[in-house]
Amino acid sequence: MRHVRTAGRKAPASAAEHNCSFGASYVVVARLLSPDARQQIPSPPLYSCGRSTAGVPFNTLANRHLTPIGPRATPPRARTTSDLAAEITSSSNRGNRFFTRRAPTCHLPPPGHVLPDGFTNDQAPASCRAGRLSRPEKRPVDAISYLTAALLGIVEGLTEFIPVSSTGHLILLVDLLGFQGPAGHVFEIAIQFGAILAICWLYRHRFFHVATGLMNDTESQRFVVNILLAFLPAMVIGAIAHDFIKSALFSPWVVSTMLIVGGIIILIIERWHPAPQVSHVNQISPGLALKIGLCQCVAMIPGVSRSGATIMGSMLLGCGRAPATEFSFFLAVPTMLAATVYDLYKNWSILSFDDFPLIAVGFVCAFIAAMLVVKTLIAFVSKNGFAPFAYYRLIIGALMLVLLFAGS
Structure with missing residues (x-):
């Protein structure tokens, strides 16, 4: 048998x-x-x-x-x-x-x-x-797609380091323009790297001084410790709540609402913030840096603005406008770099070779626009404050809510 x-x-x-x-x-x-x-x-x-x-x-x-x-x-x-x-x-x-x-x-x-x-x-x-x-299906790429990618890159560079939420603007524009770029928000994630490089290039001498004096310079050691302590809360909470934030909070409704709420908070802080006790970024203590890092975690909600949360939190904790803004620049490098690398790692499988030309266009435009903003922002806020950005948030948020209600 x-x-x-x-x-x-x-x-x-x-x-x-x-x-x-x-x-x-x-x-x-x-x-x-x-x-x-x-x-x-x-x-x-x-x-x-x-x-x-x-x-x-x-x-x-x-x-x-x-x-x-x-x-x-x-x-x-x-x-x-x-x-x-x-x-x-x-x-x-x-x-x-x-x-x-x-x-x-x-x-x-x-x-x-x-x-x-x-x-x-x-x-x-x-x-x-x-x-x-x-x-993922192959998407046709035409001149309109490249123009849209360039526009999104410019918006990313202009809004990344001012308190108006670059992520919120990208979500609203992608939804409004119907941009058919790489899936899974990979495009919005990748072009942030262009803004990071703008900071690294403009402050390259400062970073080089810190790197060379890390072994024997107390000021350089304190600078690195402050950045790491401020980055730590966002790293821990982001790793735990990343999937929930991406799936539940990345919507035009959340962004529009938080733009309005954030604008009101900026106006309140601008009017009633305590007298500055820190006039230079080197005067920030490790304990103060950790508190600023906790404030940055609020920016995980789209529409809040990472720079807005750190700058306004620093001002509430006794920092002046200029050191608060400059420390926000430095803190953006590890925070945005970690978020970009992690998101690209999670979404690498859905990328294709056809996506890279669009990403490259947005990347270059974001780099150039961020260079222009970072060069002029500290002088602007030292003279005019952050109230103009608050009014801008209120107008854009209200306009988007009207459009969303009209389209629903």
Whole structure:
């Protein structure tokens, strides 16, 4: 007696082994319904991924000839697919088990392949359809897409270091313009790196001085400790709540609301902040730096603004406008760099080579715009304060809420 091992157990004596070639090899163990059916076992149906649910009778058969293994290997009479399907259907209705096999892992066909004739997406297993549809489709890139990418890069560079929420502006613009860039907010994440490089370039002499004096210069050591302490709360909370923030809070409604709320808070702090006790960024203590880092965590809500949270928090804690703004610049480097690297790591699988030209355009525009802002911002806020940014937030937030209500 001959046995075929399938799915971890021995098959019954009436089972036979057959080879089926339709892009893959299958081992089918079947219980025969009648002596006539012993001469021929049809091949299993082929879905788009070669998957079949275990225990479910097949009602679609591939019309292929298979030679059984064993002494009964005699040429069978020709039978049509409809005859076999009818026999299987009628037998399964009587409660018999027929063509039961272990369901393999779902494997999607290579990109560009289509379903075989006679099958549609609706006939394929649900898990295969979900996996097939999850593949990012190739998007046509035209001149409008490049212009939109450049506009988003400019907006990112202009708004990253002023208290108006660059992330909020990008979310609103992407939703308003219908920008079809890289999926998963990867574009908005990647162009932030251009703004980071602008800070690194403008303060390259300061960073070089800190790096060279780290071993023996007390001021350089204190600067690094302050930045690390201020960065620590955002790193911990961001790692814990990253997925929730991305899925639940990244919406135009949240951004518009927080723009208005943040504008009101900036006006209040500008009017009633305590007298400055810190006039230079080097006077910030480690304890004060840690408190500023806790204030930065509020900016994880889109629309709050990272720079706005750190600058306003610093002013409430006794810093002047200029040192608060400059410390916000320095703190942006590790914070934004960590967020960018982490998001790119999480979304790397959905990127394609076609996405890089758009990202490059936005990256360069963000770098140039951020350079212009950082060069002039400290002098501007020292003279005019942050009230103009607060009024801007109120106007943009109210306008976006009106548009959202009109479109809903």
